[in-house]
Amino acid sequence: MTTNVYQLTAKEKRFIGWHFIVAVSALALGSLFGPFQAMEHAGWDFYEKFLNPIFHSYYAGLTLHGVLNALIWTTFFITGFLTFTMIFGLKRPLRYPKLNQVGFWMMVVGLVTASIPILLNQASVLYTFYPPMKAHPAFYIGVTLVVVGSWIEGWGFYLTYYQWRKEHPNTRTPLIAFMSLITMVMWQFATLGAAAELLVDLIPWSLGLRAGLDPQLDRTYFWWTGHPLVYFWLLPAYMSWYAFLPRQAGGKLFSDSLARFSFWLFLLLSVPVGFHHQYVDPGVPSGWKTVHSLLTYSVFFPSMITAFTVVSSLENAGRKRGGKGLLGWIAKLPWNDPSVLAQLLAGILFFFGGIGGLINASYNINLVTHNTAWVPGHFHLTVATGVTLTFMGILYWMVPYLTGKELWCKKCAVIQVWLWFIGMTIFSNAMHVVGLLGAPRRTPLGQAPYIPEEWAGHLLRVGIGGFILLISVYLFVAVVIGSLFTKKLEKEVEPPVADSLLDPQTTPRWLDRWVPWLVGVVILLIIAYGPQLVYQISTAQFTSPGFRVW
Amino acid sequence: MSNEKLPDNGNEDFEHPKGTAVIMAIFMLLIIILWGSVYLIMLSRGVTFYG
Amino acid sequence: MANKRESMHIDPYERTWIMISILMLIVFFGAITVAGLSFGVRVPDPVARVDPNNLAASGTFAEPGLKEVAPKRYEAYIVAQTWTFNPREITVPVGSIVKFYVTSKDVQHGFKLQNTNVNMQIVPGQVSSLAVKFDEPGEFDFICTEYCGIAHAAMYGKVIVVP
Ligand code: HEM
Ligand SMILES: [Cu+2]
Ligand SMILES: [Cu+2]
Numbered sequence: 001m002t003t004n005v006y007q008l009t010a011k012e013k014r015f016i017g018w019h020f021i022v023a024v025s026a027l028a029l030g031s032l033f034g035p036f037q038a039m040e041h042a043g044w045d046f047y048e049k050f051l052n053p054i055f056h057s058y059y060a061g062l063t064l065h066g067v068l069n070a071l072i073w074t075t076f077f078i079t080g081f082l083t084f085t086m087i088f089g090l091k092r093p094l095r096y097p098k099l100n101q102v103g104f105w106m107m108v109v110g111l112v113t114a115s116i117p118i119l120l121n122q123a124s125v126l127y128t129f130y131p132p133m134k135a136h137p138a139f140y141i142g143v144t145l146v147v148v149g150s151w152i153e154g155w156g157f158y159l160t161y162y163q164w165r166k167e168h169p170n171t172r173t174p175l176i177a178f179m180s181l182i183t184m185v186m187w188q189f190a191t192l193g194a195a196a197e198l199l200v201d202l203i204p205w206s207l208g209l210r211a212g213l214d215p216q217l218d219r220t221y222f223w224w225t226g227h228p229l230v231y232f233w234l235l236p237a238y239m240s241w242y243a244f245l246p247r248q249a250g251g252k253l254f255s256d257s258l259a260r261f262s263f264w265l266f267l268l269l270s271v272p273v274g275f276h277h278q279y280v281d282p283g284v285p286s287g288w289k290t291v292h293s294l295l296t297y298s299v300f301f302p303s304m305i306t307a308f309t310v311v312s313s314l315e316n317a318g319r320k321r322g323g324k325g326l327l328g329w330i331a332k333l334p335w336n337d338p339s340v341l342a343q344l345l346a347g348i349l350f351f352f353g354g355i356g357g358l359i360n361a362s363y364n365i366n367l368v369t370h371n372t373a374w375v376p377g378h379f380h381l382t383v384a385t386g387v388t389l390t391f392m393g394i395l396y397w398m399v400p401y402l403t404g405k406e407l408w409c410k411k412c413a414v415i416q417v418w419l420w421f422i423g424m425t426i427f428s429n430a431m432h433v434v435g436l437l438g439a440p441r442r443t444p445l446g447q448a449p450y451i452p453e454e455w456a457g458h459l460l461r462v463g464i465g466g467f468i469l470l471i472s473v474y475l476f477v478a479v480v481i482g483s484l485f486t487k488k489l490e491k492e493v494e495p496p497v498a499d500s501l502l503d504p505q506t507t508p509r510w511l512d513r514w515v516p517w518l519v520g521v522v523i524l525l526i527i528a529y530g531p532q533l534v535y536q537i538s539t540a541q542f543t544s545p546g547f548r549v550w
Numbered sequence: 551m552s553n554e555k556l557p558d559n560g561n562e563d564f565e566h567p568k569g570t571a572v573i574m575a576i577f578m579l580l581i582i583i584l585w586g587s588v589y590l591i592m593l594s595r596g597v598t599f600y601g
Numbered sequence: 602m603a604n605k606r607e608s609m610h611i612d613p614y615e616r617t618w619i620m621i622s623i624l625m626l627i628v629f630f631g632a633i634t635v636a637g638l639s640f641g642v643r644v645p646d647p648v649a650r651v652d653p654n655n656l657a658a659s660g661t662f663a664e665p666g667l668k669e670v671a672p673k674r675y676e677a678y679i680v681a682q683t684w685t686f687n688p689r690e691i692t693v694p695v696g697s698i699v700k701f702y703v704t705s706k707d708v709q710h711g712f713k714l715q716n717t718n719v720n721m722q723i724v725p726g727q728v729s730s731l732a733v734k735f736d737e738p739g740e741f742d743f744i745c746t747e748y749c750g751i752a753h754a755a756m757y758g759k760v761i762v763v764p
Contacts, residue, residue: 057751126748132725133708133750215709216724254567255610279644280720282727286646293633297626304622308574308615312567319565327569355581359588363633364642367718368592371711371746436591438715440746448754450742501610508607543652544725547708549683549750571614578621589632595718597641598731600698 005494006091008084013402015101019080020395020402022108023073024480027388030068031473033061034384038427038466041445041459056121058444059550063118066127067143070383072111074233075146077391079104079153081236082180084398086157088495089177095160103152106145114142124550126442128222129202131213134546137206144198147191154184172504172512175256176243176497182263183235186228189271189521193224205546214540216283223274224529231270233383235263237390241310241343247498248340248397249333251317254309256500257507262302262309264517269299271521272528279366288532289363295528296361303354310347316501338413342393345421349428350386353378356432371442373462374435377428385424389417392476399483401493408482412475419472427465434458645721645729653706653725656680662704667691675699679758681710681723683750686743689758693735699760700732711746714760722747735762 008016033055036046040058047058055061083100087093094100116138117123123135129143161173161181173181197218204210242259246252253259275292278284318329334340356378360369369375400407407413434455435441445451445459510516611619636642651659665678665687677699680687693699703712703723710723714733721729735741745756 059748059751062748130709130747214726216727219722219724255612255615257609258611258615261609278722280729281722282645282724282729283647286644289644294630297630300626301619301622305615305619307577308567308570308618311573312570312612312615315567315569316565318569326572329569351577351580355584358581358629359585362585362589362629364637364644364718365588365592365633367598367642367644367720368588368595370720371713371722436588438713438744440711440713440744442748443746443754445754448744448757450744450757502608506607506610508609539650541650541652541726543654545654547683547750549708566612566614568614571618574618578625581625585629589636592642592718593636593640595716596734596736598718598733599641599643600700600732600734601641 006088008087009093012083012087012093012097015097015104016080016083017402019076019083019104020398022111023076023080023391024395024477026068026072026076026111028473028477030065030073031469033065034069035466035470035473037062037065037444038469039463042463042466043446043459044463045444045446047444055119057124057550059124059126060118060121062442063124063126067114067118069388070127070229070233071143071146074383074387074391075150076107078183078232078236079107079150081391081394081398082157082183083153084495085176085180085239086160088497089174089180090160090164091174092160092164094156095163096156099159100153100156103149103154103156106149106152108149110142110145110147110149112142113145114139117142121550128226130222131202131205131215131218132544132547134206134548137203140198140202140206144195144203147194147198151188151191154188157181157184172507175253175259175500175504176239178260178512179235179239179243179263182267183232183239185518186235186267186270187232189525190225190228190232193221193226193274197221197225210542211545212542213544214536214542215544216281217536217540219278219281220274220284220532220536223277224271225274226277227274228270230379230383231266233387235266237346237387238263238306238310240390240394241347242306242313243498244394244496245310245340245343245498246313246317247496248337248343249314249317250321251313251315251319251498253498253500254312254316256502256504257511258305258309259500260507260511262305264511265302265305266299267517268520268524269295269302272524273299274529275532276361276366279363280370283536284532291528293361293363295524297358300354300358300361307351307354313498314344336414338407338410338417339393339396341414342389342396342417342420345417346386346389346393349381349389349421349424352428353381353386356381369435371440372435373431373439373441373445376441377431377435380424380428380431385420385428389420392417392420395480397493397496399480400489401495403484404489404492405483406486406489408479408486412482413479416472416475416479419468419475423465423468423472425465426461427469430458430461430465434462642718643731645731647727648702648730649728650726651704651728653704656704656706661702667693667699673697677701679703679712681705681712681745681749681756683707684745684752684756686712686745686756686758690761691758692761692763695735695738695762695764697762698732698734701730703729708749709747710749710756712743713746714741714743716741719743720746735760738762738764 117136123139321332323329323332656662
């Protein structure tokens with residue numbers, strides 16, 4: 001990485017920048033509702049006061065919140081970031097830039113198509129859109145276009161890689177390009193479930209071409225995609241922790257080969273685990289639930305590798321900066337750099353998200369947590385912090401890199417990150433606790449008639465955390481927008497890609513071969529899903545007509 | 551590519567990650583405590599299957 | 602270039618950490634298996650299919666409610682619908698074992714009986730079933746835990762356990 005750094009052209013930078021503009025806009029609108037939901041739980045219902053009649057109800061807002069944050073902010077950020085890591089990693093332009101542009105614009109068209117019915121309250125079905133709730137067809141078509149657009153961008157990456165491989169037959173794939181490819185390949189296996197659900201069931205049904213659906217079967221399709229969706233969010237964040245953060249902190253990646261090995265395991269194990277979201281479903285036999293529980297436990301294994309490898313890379317950095325003793329290196333890390341700070345704090349909360357995930361995954365323990373406030377408490381530590389705060393941290397160096405201008409108000413960025421950390425700690429702890437006490441999710445608890453006294457204190461903390469997060473979100477948006485108008489940097493930002501302690505060329509060859517792993521993915525999918533899919537499809541009863549219940 | 555590097559450059563600043571081991575030990579302890587407490591909550595809420 | 606020494610580079614500390622993690626996962630999995638198989642904290646299994654558009658024709662849900670099958674053993678047939686449960690209230694004597702059978706006649710719902718491990722997804726066309734034993738007198742709310750439309754927050758019922 002030391003010599004011949006590839007310089008992205010202005011055009012490439014602009015293309016990536018457009019992804020981020022859409023992503024940040026989605027976050028800016030989508031995250032408006034989160035704090036409002038949280039404050040509603042505390043009994044401060046600003047929905048009626050401020051959001052009506054533009055946003056019709058709690059659920060129109062919650063649908064926007066889920067879709068814009070979990071689907072749009074993430075997908076646009078990720079495709080943009082991976083475009084960068086592919087080009088920069090392989091040190092060459094995209095093979096067919098036009099193809100990637102087609103993918104991007106298809107995603108934009110999909111976003112607009114899906115947003116209109118949501119804003120008109122024609123699709124308040126939440127981001128999981130479980131049938132037989134029936135949204136306007138434009139909602140399903142829009143979501144489909146976003147997914148297909150992201151596939152097309154992925155195909156652009158594969159073709160670029162194929163060309164690179166022909167030119168460099170014996171070189172290990174550069175780590176960041178390798179990780180980007182795994183992310184995209186995983187995503188394409190993952191979205192087969194949603195594709196089946198949308199194309200075969202929901203779209204024809206919403207258009208009136210099919211009379212009824214089998215909601216249980218559609219849940220199975222949905223969660224084929226729904227779980228690996230979280231790994232689609234997570235892997236780019238892991239990539240930043242493995243391959244950028246060590247350099248930003250002043251060190252090296254501790255183990256290139258373990259980093260790759262863990263990514264292969266994520267590819268292998270992310271998809272065949274979807275029944276862990278269906279532990280309490282009536283139509284899935286408990287034996288298959290156990291199988292997926294075991295497989296989910298296996299995904300914990302590469303996460304543990306990641307935890308160790310990332311922390312030891314940070315230790316390496318802190319020691320180089322003069323850290324002494326067992327833990328003295330921690331204080332030496334550059335905590336005042338907003339990009340590093342964001343990723344460190346994201347990582348800390350993600351530890352706890354991981355623990356909650358292991359609890360949810362534990363089969364019968366899921367009876368305690370399923371569909372309670374615990375679950376949003378959990379995934380605001382993972383996707384809304386581990387991932388989102390990391391992406392914010394990435395933008396804190398990437399926006400200056402793309403625009404060639406200074407970051408506006410670095411201090412504001414540091415404060416923003418701390419506010420997110422503090423707000424989320426309060427919010428998610430309270431959500432976990434009140435969930436354990438039995439509070440349901442997806443419920444405006446301020447209106448529920450069954451709230452016992454003992455929940456009140458925790459719901460208050462939910463609201464306080466949400467309020468702090470409200471400030472943090474818009475401080476973030478302000479820093480990003482502000483940075484478009486600052487003065488030119490004297491020296492261009494150099495993307496902080498970390499070297500590894502050992503030359504990547506010493507990484508075993510089997511960690512750079514695709515075919516055996518892909519065959520493994522297919523076999524595992526057939527084992528984990530094959531029998532149940534055949535059974536559920538062959539016994540399906542397409543009896544449910546659509547309902548509009550909002 | 552990195553031709554200037556020797557094949558065995560791996561011993562460069564090599565040191566066992568002691569601090570990481572400590573942090574991971576704390577992490578493991580937290581996992582056991584938190585997982586265990588929800589497990590106990592589950593047990594305290596009784597049985598769902600009577601043969 | 603091609604003949605560099607290949608190695609996995611796993612630090613002994615990291616190897617130990619991985620081993621301990623795996624051991625921990627095995628212990629955890631053992632613990633939940635024991636809770637399921639020996640103690641009987643289990644998740645729902647498929648029990649029956651129904652036609653959500655015509656529950657009256659499907660025998661057991663024609664007249665939802667409580668049925669005594671043996672002394673202190675009951676079956677409770679409950680229909681979830683927007684935005685209520687039918688029936689909304691059930692009364693049983695203390696010490697009863699109640700097996701719940703819940704289905705939906707419209708969209709998906711949830712059924713969570715507070716302070717017990719009964720927590721189920723209710724899916725039209727399917728019957729969700731778990732059992733519980735009431736050892737103390739008192740009231741137990743069952744609430745809908747899945748978004749089912751605009752008045753979802755109001756959807757609940759209760760089990761009254763009398764001495
Ligand atoms: C700005 C701070 C945020 C706050 C205060 C917040 C708050 C909330 C609350 C209270 C809920 C639960 C609503 C309910 O169950 O009734 C919720 C749901 C959710 N949030 Fe957030 N959120 C925030 C940011 C985010 C971000 C950044 C993401 C993703 C990147 C996200 C993703 C989600 C998702 C996927 C749901 C579930 C929606 C559903 O149940 O359909 N949130 N949020
Ligand atoms: Cu999952
Ligand atoms: Cu409901």
